[in-house]
Each structure stands twice: as structure tokens, then as C-alpha cells.
Amino acid sequence: MMRLHNLRPRPGSRHRVKRLGCGESSGHGKTSGKGHKGQKARSGGSIRLGFEGGQMPLIRRLPKRGFNNAAFHKHYAVVNVSDLSAFEAGAVINEQVLRESHLIRGHFAGIKILGDGELKHDLKVEVDKISTAAREKIEKAGGTVTLREARSVRKTKEEVASPGGEPDAAAATAKPRVTKTKSRKKKSE
Secondary structure, rough: OOHHHHHHOOOOOOOOOOOOOOOHHOHHHHHHHOOOOOOOOOOOOOOOOOOOOOOOOHHHHOOOOOOHHHHOOOOOEEEEEHHHOOOOOOOOHHHHHHHHHHOOOOOOOEEEOOHHHOOOOOEEEEOOOOHHHHHHHHHHHHOOOEEEEOOOOOHHHHHOOOOOOOHHHHHHHHHOOOEEEEEEOOOOO
16 A cells, blocks of 8 residues: 555666766766867857857758748637637626636737637627638627727828828929039049
8 A cells, every 4th residue: 555655666667867977986077978178079069950060050041932921920819619608608808807717818810710629608709700600600609799990001102191091182292302413523634
């Protein structure tokens, strides 16, 4: 029978401590497994990943081709239908409510509802995107889905010039600014 006085860790789960810097008798040699001299043998001497000793690294030697869309990727906070079942019937689900319930956090372009799980009662959902399966499940339970307007709409140059939407007449008739450069004459010899 297992009691407090005969508790033992599982065999093989505990290992002998690797004793370094205790001489050759420790079993790890006089240099403690670090070899002879050099940057990696020193205390605190570590080299970052991909560093090639000052030589031009591989990532800079290889040609860069093509377009990468990662910088323009929109990240959406994802919430499943099963997560929404925690709210009471008739509740309005929006970004503020989801943040307060800790279902979403951080920065994102919008909120997307996915159709994983089941919903037992009706909810009023206000999100940016929703999958067709999630929309069907929410509406089947008697709830409603409203999509929010896009957060940031790019404006054209004319709309920026005048807030009313019409291009500013003064800006349209203004002449473009011309800069003059000094002409240099060669000295005759």
C-alpha cells in the first residue's frame, strides 16, 4: 500500500546532476565538455542563430524574389459557436462583451465566428465575418447576425482634400509648383 513514508519518484524520472568544472574525475573532462578556447568556450559566449562568424550569412547571400503578402495579412480574432453557448439567451454579442469574457484579446482586424459546436439558445451577434455553418446554427437557434461595417475605408485623394466628398475648387484650379534650378555656365579658358 502506498503511504507518505514510502512515496518514491518513478524509476528513471530523476537523473544525477551533471557536475561541471570539477576536474577530470567528474566524467566530463577538464574543459567541462566545452572543448579548447574560442568564443563558445567562454562564459556568456553564445552565438545567435544563423551567425557565420562575420561571413555574409546565407539569408543575405540568397536572392530575394517574388512578392510576400505577409505584411498585408489581416489577422482576425476567431470565436467558435460552442464558445457563444456560455452566454444567456437573448444576449447581444459584440467585441466589448467578448473582450470582457476573455474569449478574445490583443490587436486584430476584426472578429470572425466559426461553426464548431452547437448553440442551444438565441443570440444577437455583431461581428465582422462569419462562416456559413456558424450563420446557419445561430439562425436555427433563433438568433440574428449583423455584420459590422469595415473599420477603415481607404479614401481617394479628392476625398481627403475636402471632407464633403467633392474635390476642392481652389485645389483643382491651383497651378502646380515649379522649382527653378540655377544654370551653370562653363568658364571659357
